Structures are given as structure tokens and as C-alpha cells.
Amino acid sequence: MTVTHAIEADILRRQDPQLADVLLAERARQSTTLQLIAAENFTSPAVLAALGSPLANKYAEGYPGSRYHGGCEMADIAERLAVERAELLFGAEHANVQSHSGSSAVLAAYAALLRPGDTVLALGLPYGGHLTHGSPANFSGRWFDFVGYGVDAETGLIDYDQVRTLARNHRPKAVVCGSIAYPRHIDYALFRDIADEVGAYLIADAAHPMGLVAGGAAPNPVPYADVVCATTHKVLRGPRGGMILCGSDLAERVDRAVFPFTQGGAQMHTIAAKAVAFGEAATPAFKAYAHQVVANARALAAGLAAEGLVVTTGGTDTHLITADPAPLGVDGRDARGRLAAAGMVLDCCALPHGDARGVRLGTGAVTTQGMGETEMARIAQLLAGVLREETETQKAREEVRELAGRFPPYPA
Secondary structure (H helix, E strand, O other): OHHHHHHHHHHHHHHHHHHHHHHHHHHHHHHHHHEEOOOOOOOHHHHHHOOOHHHHOOOOEEOEEOOOOOOOOOHHHHHHHHHHHHHHOOOOOEEEEOOOOOHHHHHHHHHHOOOOOEEEEEEEEHHHOOOOOOOHHHHHHHOOEEEEOOOOOOOOOOOOOHHHHHHHHHOEEEEOOOOOOOOOOHHHHHHHHHHHHHOOEEEOOOOHHHHHHHOOOOOOOOOOOOEEEOOHHHHOOOOOEEEEEOHHHHHEEEEHHHHHHHHHOOOHHHHHHHHHHHHHHHOOOHHHHHHHHHHHHHHHHHHHHHOOEEEEEOOOOOOEEEEHHHOOOHHHHHHHHHHHOOOOOOEEEEEEOOEEEEEEEOOOOHHHHOHHHHHHHHHHHHHHHHOOOOOOOOHHHHHEEEEEHHOOOOOO
């Protein structure tokens, strides 16, 4: 813990010891367990500093140079920095950095391009589609007519022929490409071709791979999609939040869809933290990090397969792995609980073509900690050992604690 963090913790302990205990316990949890959730990461101390800055006090409805409140001079500079850095980092003509989350970014994209009742083609929920891709429990499924495409039963890869056929048959207003559980690169050029054939907008929901895109370790959807929605956390290692990238022709529509249509005041401390993260992501060190994330994911996937789990699509191109633990005698839900008890924190997920649930893992956080392929191989062994024999849980927990201790997320 840095000196600054120690001072802040001391202030909170005096002011609100009950909450201080919660935050200290969470810090201990993160420092003694393995964070294998694909959507999580550790931000830098600089990002955390921006999140705790005086900009947290500032109300800044509107956009730089056109605010509804006074005193926004520094807020305007911070937001312009975030916008300029995002545009440069991803090669976009326009960036909106105000979205509070990935879901709110998608909502704004739909609001900019669609009207209630429009038909939208997106990856079906059983195959890794997000809630905002048509779930009946979500605004997307209530307001729009979603048609779901799927993956090939044999390979687990997106069935692009089916995507084209469905597009021709349903003539959607928009085609969405992106997933929360698809471990392979998406062919954005092919999606662009399909969307153009039927006169549809192409929306890329790149929440998961966008950090890899920043580091040159994954294809960039910006040249192909009309609108790109993303999160600023996950592999990008920024604060929890969203962003939208688009061409200059859609800039005004996107901005108005964010504010005033779907959101109120911008969270200026978060926007400042986004600016910090974009700056960090433009460095050679981040490029090396992004490529190591992929190398680690491939090593972890290979280790899991060697231990008997069925890795979907046979591997990964990204930070993300999905696998079926059934050959070890456990389903995804039980696996998540057992592994949590052993200090390995991950998610369960739907598996294509069946009712079974698998596990979803990511290597963003452990790579930030400095782990490499050797550690990934050992993690795969520990994970499989716990799933085979629940009696191995305590032994694995001790080794996980030792491993996490050798690679602290925030070294002293």
C-alpha cells in the first residue's frame, strides 16, 4: 500500500471504522486470492488517484464548452484529454467518454440509431450474447425485436453463413457483433459486408477485447463499425465505465443519445481516470502487457485441456477462456463455488448447444500482477485438482495464497 493510500485509509478509519473494515477486508481478499474473472482487472495507483480526486465533487452536465453548470474549466480540460486520447488510441474520428458503463454505452448507441420496435440481429444469449443483446429482462429485449444468431455446433465458432442468412431474411436495422463469452477474434470486415448487404448499421460491442485492441493484440473494430461500444475497465485497466467511438457523421447523434437522452451529469472523476488509463494504454509497456495477456490465456487454456476440461473452440485468441468441467464430474455452478473456496475467483457461463453450464476465466488481472505462462500452468493444475477432489481445497488455498503473495497487485 502506498503512503497516499495509507493516509486515506487512516482518515476513513477515524471517520467511518465500519466501512474502513469492509474496504480493508476487500483489499485483503484481492491480495490473497486469484482474480480470474474475465471482466475484472487491477487499475494503476494513478487511476485510483484520479477516482478519488476533487473532480468527484463537480457537477458537469453537458459537454466541454457547453455545460449547464459553472466552474467547469478544469472538468472541460479533463474530458477533452480523455476524448483526444481515446480517439488517438483507437483511431476514431469521435469518442464519447461519458457513459457510466458498457450497458449504458450500448443503450445510447441504440438510442442514436434505432427506434422502438426495430429489428436487431445479435449473438443469441445462449451463445455468449450480453443482456443488452436482447434479453427479455433488459431494455433491449423489451424495446426492440431481436433475432439471435449462433455458433457452429462442432467448432463453437460464429456461424457467419447463418448470420448472413438471418440478415437477408429479417432485414434488421442494426447488426450487433460482440460477446461476453466468445474467446476468438471477430471478423469485423465480414460483419461489415453482411450489414452493408441489407442496409443495416453495424454496432460492435467490444467491451471485452478493447484493451487488447489498445495494445495491438486484437483486431480493431473502429474501421468497420458505425458505432463501437466498450468498457474502460477489463483488459484496458481503467475505471469502471463505458465509452462510445464513431465516425464524425454520427458524433452529434451519439452525444445527444448519451446526454441528455439516457444520462444526466457526467462523473468527472471517472472521466479523469479514463484519461489516465488511455494515456497508460498508449505506452510500449501496455503493448507488451496486452500480448502477455493473450500468451497467458493460451497457456491457461492448454493447461485446462491437458487436465481434462473441454475448452470451447479448442482454445482462445484473447484474454478469455470458456470451458466445460463436466469430465471432472462437476458443472459450472458447482465448480465456481468450489474454486472460490480455494481462492480462485471466476464465473460460470452458458455453454453452446446444451443446458449445461461451464466456467469462464480471464487472464487480465493475473497478468497485471506479473504472472506468466509458468504460473498459468500451475493455476490449471490447482483448479483441476480442486474439481477432481474437493478434499484438495485447503491445500490449494494455501498455495494460492502463496502465489498471490509473490505477485501482489499493489506492491508496497
